[in-house]
Structures are given as structure tokens and as C-alpha cells.
Amino acid sequence: MQIRSFQLSDYRLVAELLEEVLSEECCEETMGAFARQLSWDSDLVLVAESAGNIVGVLIGTIDHHKGYVYRIAVRDSFRGQGVGRQLVSQMGKRFKQRKVLKVLIAEDKHNELLRPFYDSLGIRSVDIVQLTQPLAIVAG
Known part of the structure; x- marks a missing residue:
């Protein structure tokens, strides 16, 4: 597998994956x-590829x-x-390269449904933040 x-x-392929995996509203x-x-920074969108197929995606941003x-x-x-663990790890490396102080x-x-996944990575609840504005405003 390649990240x-x-x-x-x-x-x-990413759009199809998101439609398949996420609820309609979430998608x-x-x-x-x-x-x-x-449009801002495509290097913060990662894909996991296996045998030529996109099997995972992570969308990150920096504010x-x-x-x-x-x-x-x-x-x-x-x-x-x-797959998810590798995506998060690789995004962490990109954040570090860009001098991000906190992830x-x-x-x-x-994302609340994924809390057990994030817990398994050792991400404490303090590292989870409720966005008060849509991503477009936070990152823009």
C-alpha cells in the first residue's frame, strides 16, 4: 500500500469512495x-492506494x-x-514539516463515530475540537 x-x-475515484463510505449528508x-x-493546498489531501485502487482518503487543513x-x-x-493509521501518520509528518504546533x-x-479509532491512536479528547465555523472559513 502507498500513501x-x-x-x-x-x-x-476519491468521490466514489466518499459516496460509498460516508452517509449522504456527510458526503x-x-x-x-x-x-x-x-484549491488551497492539495498536498493536505492524502490517498491510500493499493493495487491501483484508492482505498482510503484523508482531508486535512492548516489554520x-x-x-x-x-x-x-x-x-x-x-x-x-x-490504512487509517498510515494516513494519519503521514498527515502528521506533513503537518510537522509545515511547523504545525498542534494537530x-x-x-x-x-467524526464522533470515529472516536474509538482516534482513541486507539492515543489522541486525547482535548485534541478533538468542535469547529465553530465551516472548514471554508477556518482554513481560508
């Missing part, structure tokens, strides 16, 4: 944030010196195989 930056040619919110992040993990999605058949998980009703 790499999103490429424009990945768009359709709609995520697609807007995904498009905005691509001042804080890095945010906005959304992570992993194809059902690849869950429990460390936060964007807490919303959709």
Missing part, C-alpha cells in the same frame, strides 16, 4: 470541503499553526488493516 498526495486524476459536506482544500484532520474515509474491505481532529457528528 501519497492526491492527484487530479484521483478525483473520480455532501465533505465534497464541498474537499473541493475547497484542493495558522494548527493542523486539522477534517475527514478520513477507508473502504470497508480495507478497514482494520492499518486537532475536527469534531462533528460524523
Whole structure:
């Protein structure tokens, strides 16, 4: 498996993955944030690729010196195989390269479902933040 930056040619496959994995409401919110992040900094959108297929995606953003993990999605058949962990680890390295002082998980009703995953990574609840504004405003 390879973790790499999103490429424009990945768009359709990433959109299909998000539609498959996320609820309809979450997918709609995520697609807007995904498009905005691509226009700002596509290096903070990571994909996990296995045998030429996109099996996971992580959308991150930076606001001042804080890095945010906005959304992570992993194809059902690849869950429990460390894909999410590798995506978060690679995003952490990118945040560190950019001198991010603190990494936060964007807490919303959709990410709340992933709390056990983040707990398994050792991310304390203090590192999870409720966004008071949409991602477009936080990162813009």
C-alpha cells in the first residue's frame, strides 16, 4: 500500500469512495470541503492506494499553526488493516514539516463515530475540537 498526495486524476475515484463510505449528508459536506482544500493546498489531501485502487482518503487543513484532520474515509474491505493509521501518520509528518504546533481532529457528528479509532491512536479528547465555523472559513 502507498500513501501519497492526491492527484487530479484521483478525483473520480476519491468521490466514489466518499459516496460509498460516508452517509449522504456527510458526503455532501465533505465534497464541498474537499473541493475547497484542493484549491488551497492539495498536498493536505492524502490517498491510500493499493493495487491501483484508492482505498482510503484523508482531508486535512492548516489554520495558522494548527493542523486539522477534517475527514478520513477507508473502504470497508480495507478497514482494520492499518490504512487509517498510515494516513494519519503521514498527515502528521506533513503537518510537522509545515511547523504545525498542534494537530486537532475536527469534531462533528460524523467524526464522533470515529472516536474509538482516534482513541486507539492515543489522541486525547482535548485534541478533538468542535469547529465553530465551516472548514471554508477556518482554513481560508
